[in-house]
Amino acid sequence: MRANSLDLLRYAVRRVGTRSIGPRSGQCGLRWSSSETRQWSTPLAKQLAEVINTTGPVSVAAYMRQCLTSPDGGYYTRNTTDHDQFGVKGDFVTSPEISQVFGELVGIWLYTEWLAQGQKKKVQIIEVGPGRGTLMNDVLRAISTFKHFAMSVEAIYLVEASPHLMKQQAKLLCGTDELETHDLGWKSTCKYLPRCNIIWCEDIRFVPKEETSTPFILAHEFFDALPIHVFQNTASSTIPASSTILTPTGPIIPKHGPQVPKNHWHELVVSPVQSSSSTQKGDPEEFHLTVSKSPTPHSLYLPQTSERYKALSKIENAIIEISPESLSYISDFAIRIGGANSAPTTPPSSQSLSSTSQVSRSSPTPPFQKATPSGAALILDYGPATTIPANTLRGIRAHRPVSPFTSPGLVDLSADVDFLALAETALSSSPGVEVHGPVEQAFFLSTMGIEERAEKLVRKAKLGKDVVADMDDTVKRLEGGWKRLVDRGPTGMGRIYKAMAIVPYRDGVVRRPVGFGGDVVG
Ligand code: SAH
Numbered sequence: 001m002r003a004n005s006l007d008l009l010r011y012a013v014r015r016v017g018t019r020s021i022g023p024r025s026g027q028c029g030l031r032w033s034s035s036e037t038r039q040w041s042t043p044l045a046k047q048l049a050e051v052i053n054t055t056g057p058v059s060v061a062a063y064m065r066q067c068l069t070s071p072d073g074g075y076y077t078r079n080t081t082d083h084d085q086f087g088v089k090g091d092f093v094t095s096p097e098i099s100q101v102f103g104e105l106v107g108i109w110l111y112t113e114w115l116a117q118g119q120k121k122k123v124q125i126i127e128v129g130p131g132r133g134t135l136m137n138d139v140l141r142a143i144s145t146f147k148h149f150a151m152s153v154e155a156i157y158l159v160e161a162s163p164h165l166m167k168q169q170a171k172l173l174c175g176t177d178e179l180e181t182h183d184l185g186w187k188s189t190c191k192y193l194p195r196c197n198i199i200w201c202e203d204i205r206f207v208p209k210e211e212t213s214t215p216f217i218l219a220h221e222f223f224d225a226l227p228i229h230v231f232q233n234t235a236s237s238t239i240p241a242s243s244t245i246l247t248p249t250g251p252i253i254p255k256h257g258p259q260v261p262k263n264h265w266h267e268l269v270v271s272p273v274q275s276s277s278s279t280q281k282g283d284p285e286e287f288h289l290t291v292s293k294s295p296t297p298h299s300l301y302l303p304q305t306s307e308r309y310k311a312l313s314k315i316e317n318a319i320i321e322i323s324p325e326s327l328s329y330i331s332d333f334a335i336r337i338g339g340a341n342s343a344p345t346t347p348p349s350s351q352s353l354s355s356t357s358q359v360s361r362s363s364p365t366p367p368f369q370k371a372t373p374s375g376a377a378l379i380l381d382y383g384p385a386t387t388i389p390a391n392t393l394r395g396i397r398a399h400r401p402v403s404p405f406t407s408p409g410l411v412d413l414s415a416d417v418d419f420l421a422l423a424e425t426a427l428s429s430s431p432g433v434e435v436h437g438p439v440e441q442a443f444f445l446s447t448m449g450i451e452e453r454a455e456k457l458v459r460k461a462k463l464g465k466d467v468v469a470d471m472d473d474t475v476k477r478l479e480g481g482w483k484r485l486v487d488r489g490p491t492g493m494g495r496i497y498k499a500m501a502i503v504p505y506r507d508g509v510v511r512r513p514v515g516f517g518g519d520v521v522g
Contacts, residue, residue: 038275040286041284041408042073042407042408042409042410043072044070044072044074044409045408045409047066047072048272048287049272052272053272056271057269057270058269058271059229059230059269059270059296059298060228060229060230060268060269060270060289061227061228061298061324062227062270063270063408064227064415065227066408067413068161068225068412068413069161069162073409074409075411075412076161076165076225077162077163081164084132084164084165084168085131085412086131086132087132091396091397091398091399092396094134094220095220095380095441095485095493096131096134096135097132097134098481098484098485099478099481099482099485100138101450101453101454101457101485102485103135103136103137103138103141104138104139104141104142105142105448105450106139106142106378106380107139107141107142108449109378109448109514109515110125110376110378111143111149112514112520112522113216113376113503113513114152114214115520115522116511116513116520116521116522117374117375117504117522119148119149119522120152120214120374121152121214122152122154122210123149123153123154123213123214124153124154124155124156124207124213124214124215124216124375125139125140125143125155125157125216125218126158126159126204126215126217126218127156127158127159127217127218127220128159128204128217128219128222129159129161129220129221129222130158130159130160130169131165131169132165132168132172133158133165133168133171134172135218135220136156136158136218137172137173139218140156140173141192143192144192153193153196154196154213155197156173156196156197156198156199157184157199157201158198158199158200159200159201159204160202161202166179166200167179169198170186170188170200173192174188174189174191174198176188179200182197182200184200184206184207184208185199185206186200187199204329204333205332209336209368211339211369213374214374214375215336215337216376216377217336217375217378218377219333219377219378219379219380220380220381221380221381221382222381223326223329223379223417224382224383224414224417225413225414226323226325226326227325228321228322228323228389228393228415229267229302229321229322229324230268230289230319230321231266231298231302231303231320232265232268232291232317232318232319233264233265233312233313233315233316233317233318233320234264234266234316264313265299265313265320266291266292266293266295267291267292267299268289268290268292268319269289269291269292269296270288270289271287271288271290272286272287273285283402283406283407284406285405285406286405287405298324302324303320305322306421306424308388308420308421318390319391320389320390321390321393321415321416321418322418323415323417323418323421326418326421327421327422327425330377330379330422330425330426331425331426333377333426333502334425334426334427334429334430334433334502335368336375337370337373337375337430337432337433337504338370338431338432338504338505339367339368339369339370339371339373339431339432340367340368341429342367342369370432372504372506373430374504376501376502376503376504376513377501378501379417379499380444380497380498380499381417381419381497382416382498383498384416384419385419385438386419386420387420388420389418393414393415394413394414394415395411396411396412396414397410397411397412417498419437419438419498419500422500423437423500426502431505432504432505432506433502433503433505434502434504434510435501435502436501436503436512436513436516437498437501438498439499439516439517440488440497440498440499441486441496441497442485442492442494442495444499444515445486445494445515446486447514447517448514448515450482450485451482454478454479458475458479461475462475499516501515
């Protein structure tokens with residue numbers, strides 16, 4: 001159901017709720033005796049505390065990953081049969097849930113790219129993090145009206161971590177939640193394109209990459225849900241010679257004794273508070289952030305991966321957020337569209353360090369090459385256009401901002417997307433792509449014709465409804481919806497949300513896509 005209460009925007013609630021999570025004093029490596037009498041808000045909170053008590057504080061990324069997608073009660077992966085995360089009754093509302101025009105315009109955008117690229121035959125449509133499936137539903141309905149484009153679609157891939165959301169998506173897109181098993185995960189037949197299977201898998205790595213395929217990839221409010229590492233630049237860092245390095249499997253002592261690399265970036269890590277304290281809103285905070293005194297594998301590596309981070313290395317207490325998983329995803333998108341560099345690329349991700357490692361660097365398989373780059377990726381999310389996000393981890397529950405350190409698994413966690421980091425990684429991963437944007441969502445949707453499309457729907461609604469009260473409601477919802485999506489006020493969705501596109505780069509000719517300053521061609 002589309003939300004008609006437009007002040008329940010996920011974005012607006014989250015932004016208003018952004019609070020600094022500046023580190024509190026504390027020490028890494030503390031151990032807490034497990035108290036059998038301590039009550040935890042959720043089984044996941046207890047589990048996290050027990051793990052941390054055994055191995056030491058964990059990165060914000062590890063905490064986020066567990067809170068969002070742990071099979072044991074993660075926010076997206078827990079059983080939500082009678083109460084899902086989206087909509088008025090849930091925790092937040094997203095753009096596709098506000099107005100059907102959003103998804104329709106995204107479908108039209110894909111069509112314009114398909115035309116501009118010479119109407120390729122073997123099209124894959126891929127969406128990462130489809131939520132309830134509302135965006136894909138509107139996209140496919142729009143695409144099905146362009147017969148030749150629709151005929152060229154070979155398969156639709158949905159990358160989804162939550163088995164419960166997968167079923168909801170299947171109900172909407174296939175008319176059934178009875179999925180058949182498939183080599184990659186699950187499948188069913190698309191109701192809009194009956195020749196096509198929709199195939200679900202848990203990671204984009206499983207989606208087949210073929211030299212002759214043309215992948216069209218969508219990511220709406222996906223990257224903000226991927227885990228971030230947080231680092232603080234502590235100028236007066238004194239790392240003792242005997243310090244240990246924290247690793248996911250426990251602390252290790254550096255081989256070279258006092259030769260600890262000079263490193264002023266310290267990772268912020270999460271550990272349980274000794275006894276939970278109530279926040280202003282009354283929910284007890286069971287975890288908190290501390291600055292790790294010892295280097296972590298990530299603090300030694302990630303802040304060195306971009307000149308943007310290095311430029312901040314002299315600024316005391318600067319905070320940077322880096323999402324290696326986001327960089328792995330964007331690198332994968334770019335390679336699918338443009339092929340890999342002939343030398344295997346090493347995107348600035350913690351691939352070899354992270355337990356969520358995507359592709360082994362020492363992989364014997366040759367890099368994926370594409371004689372003719374083709375396809376496109378459209379990323380819609382919120383975050384600054386050029387600056388590095390800092391202090392943006394936030395929690396939201398029942399449309400209210402809450403501490404990210406309360407009720408793990410019941411609170412949605414998200415962080416701003418670093419668009420420039422995504423753009424840099426896409427460009428360095430593939431010689432066959434160019435990146436456009438980020439542009440404000442208002443610009444993207446307006447140049448895609450949101451006003452004209454909404455007006456058309458309003459006219460249709462006025463003609464079609466016999467009951468005046470119903471018509472008024474529909475018209476209000478249509479008009480309010482599109483205006484909200486392009487609102488450029490200080491906290492408006494049109495300003496804070498951004499659109500970025502990755503498209504093929506060929507023959508030294510730059511072609512601006514529609515919505516990013518270009519015209520329809522082809
Ligand atoms: N795009 C949708 C939903 C956004 S919420 C919309 O805008 O309405 C984030 C989505 O990403 C959910 O479907 C969630 O289950 C999925 N997700 C979160 N982390 C994921 C991960 N690591 N891998 C795959 N899917 C993930």
